Amino acid sequence: MYKMILSDLDETLLVDHHVPEVNRAAVGKLESKGVKFVPATGRAFNMIGEILQELGTYQKAGEYSICFNGGLIVENKDNHILYFNGLTFEDTKTLFDIGKDYDVCVMIFTLDCCYIFKADPDEVARKTAQKARFEVIEDYNMDFLKEAKIAKILFEKRDMPYLKKIEEDLVDVTKGRFAVSYSSYRYLEFNPLDVSKGSALLWLADYLGISQTETIAIGDNYNDTSMIETAGLGVCVDGATDDIKAMSDYVTTVDYDQGAVAEVIEKFIERDGEFKNV
Template sequence: MYKMIVCDLDETLMNDDGTLSTGNSKAIQAATAKGVYFVPNSGRSYTSFQNDLETMHLRNQANQYSISYNGGLILENKDNRPIAINAMPFDVAKAVFETGAKNKNAATHVYTQDVLYIYNPVPEDSAYLRNRGVEFKELTNPDFEQFKNDNIMKVIMALPTMAERKQMRAQVEKQVDPKKLAVTYSSDRYVEFNPAGIDKGSASVQLGKLLGIKPEEIIAAGDNSNDLPMLKAVGLPVSVSNGIDSVKEVAKYVTKADNNHDALAEVINKFVL
């Protein structure tokens, strides 16, 4: 019996226009009514999906949980209470940011625990974020010392091609020991840097342990490479039909529906209800 579902948001649970479908919302409510935890597990900040939690009837609910920043932060939804904070070491975050800031084609995102800052925002990326309810502050001063007293959850760069993202990764890894980093790609636009050992999978297992849930009792659903650690850590890894090939290869189930046609409801109806 599965006791928890951890689920990516963009291109998995959410429609391409950033909305949550009625079908997915109703299925989630049915699963939680049976006592199964539904846990958004996103690279985004928790602040960006509060309205979606409201639609799921999970917003500000005690004993319900969310994972943000690719595993950087685990919250209880009631009052958004931090359960685990897996922040980046300051010197690592600083080196990653400074490498990104040198690239004029990159929009470099700094995710603190509660606020997203973007240095050199680019129109396409900003539109993508706003379409998903993601608020951010433009960072005009690249002096990273301003974050000295903040928890830095992750640093990511938006770049238009995978070749540029891979080049950015190589440049960062010349400045930072790769053993100190967890690097992933997402949404066909981002290269993402978290501290080593922190990812969607580690956070899923971490939360499961706190709730007395074994990895084999967890379903994980995703579509992109930053979801791979999550899929590899659980009992039932699921790819939506629009998932990339490497995600489909590790999945034990690939949905018939894509993210625009209630793929998550398909999973819940098949394995939970």
């Protein structure tokens, strides 16, 4: 029996930054089945409050969220932090200084805010639509964050080949020091080395007394691959790239904007009114 489902948000669960009704209805059936539904996102926790409201898990005890690609695990009631693994100021500054020399928007996420440097107007509009707490910083200087709890730093550009070239350029800097991932086909993200959605899945499953084989993970992008590979059932949506499809146990027949998450719940939880490992 599956007891916990982790789902990515953007391009997996959400459409236009909201949970569509088909997914809301499917998730709403899980509580009576004793199945936890856990958002697993690169977003900050303060960016997903409205989403949790739509899921019916906002400010609820015994409901959980994974944020910052696994760097933060929260019990939703009173925003109770169970686990946090962030970057040091020095490590962040290493990447921040490098970002100045590339044609990218640079974002630093703390527990409380997203700070945007070399702002891309499209990214500012995106953060506004996400209802994120953010500040655009005109001066390229991060010294004001010396005492902050930094979760991650990322480079944004809507040009994946360019971002992949940056990753190649930085291999001597990042190898053995940072966890590197991509998301939303516009972000090159840097977390502490041992942070991933897959490691967060294992941590939360252990915390809840759930075995690895009793978990499902649903995603679409490269920052989802660790949880897709780690879960008892790893799922990607139909719009994922071919390499992500190849590593998944199941590929949905529809894309995220047509109810891919609902399909997974129907197929592996609700079918015939029974839990089934297929």
